[in-house]
Amino acid sequence: MSTLATPEPPVSPARGTRLVPTRIGTWSRSQIAYIQCPIWCTEDHADSPSALEDISHYGEPDGMAVPSFLGDNDAHYSWWARIECDPSSDDERMSAAHLIVGDESTFEARITVEMADQLADDLIAFATAVRDMARVARVANEADAG
Numbered sequence: 001m002s003t004l005a006t007p008e009p010p011v012s013p014a015r016g017t018r019l020v021p022t023r024i025g026t027w028s029r030s031q032i033a034y035i036q037c038p039i040w041c042t043e044d045h046a047d048s049p050s051a052l053e054d055i056s057h058y059g060e061p062d063g064m065a066v067p068s069f070l071g072d073n074d075a076h077y078s079w080w081a082r083i084e085c086d087p088s089s090d091d092e093r094m095s096a097a098h099l100i101v102g103d104e105s106t107f108e109a110r111i112t113v114e115m116a117d118q119l120a121d122d123l124i125a126f127a128t129a130v131r132d133m134a135r136v137a138r139v140a141n142e143a144d145a146g
């Protein structure tokens with residue numbers, strides 16, 4: 001195991017960021033440089049080499065799954081979301097912090113923070129509807145049980 005010397009950061013990071021070591025280059029030739037990384041980013045930028053313009057920042061994903069009592073409680077639907085930004089993108093929506101929402105497919109939805117707020121409102125309304133349906137089903141089951 002080799003340890004690369006990491007130089008001290010030369011400047012203070014901008015508000016909401018920290019300076020993190022980043023491996024710039026290729027697997028055969030790389031060096032450590034410091035970049036500004038958003039405080040929400042959980043990516044280890046020193047783990048594998050990349051070009052500076054290819055660096056994106058990613059937050060910790062969170063998600064949920066819907067099991068079925070038919071099929072050993074395997075998840076039939078699942079969603080995850082995480083924060084991302086691609087500072088080198090020409091698309092302002094991509095270079096700004098935004099959310100990615102995905103499932104088990106290869107498709108991902110990219111949404112602005114305003115869209116995320118709307119999605120959250122919709123999910124809260126859906127959760128309320130699911131809870132109401134559970135309440136109705138519970139009452140029906142209790143009536144059937146006599």
Ligand SMILES: [Zn+2]
Pocket residue numbers: 037038041042043045056057058
């Ligand atoms: Zn980062």
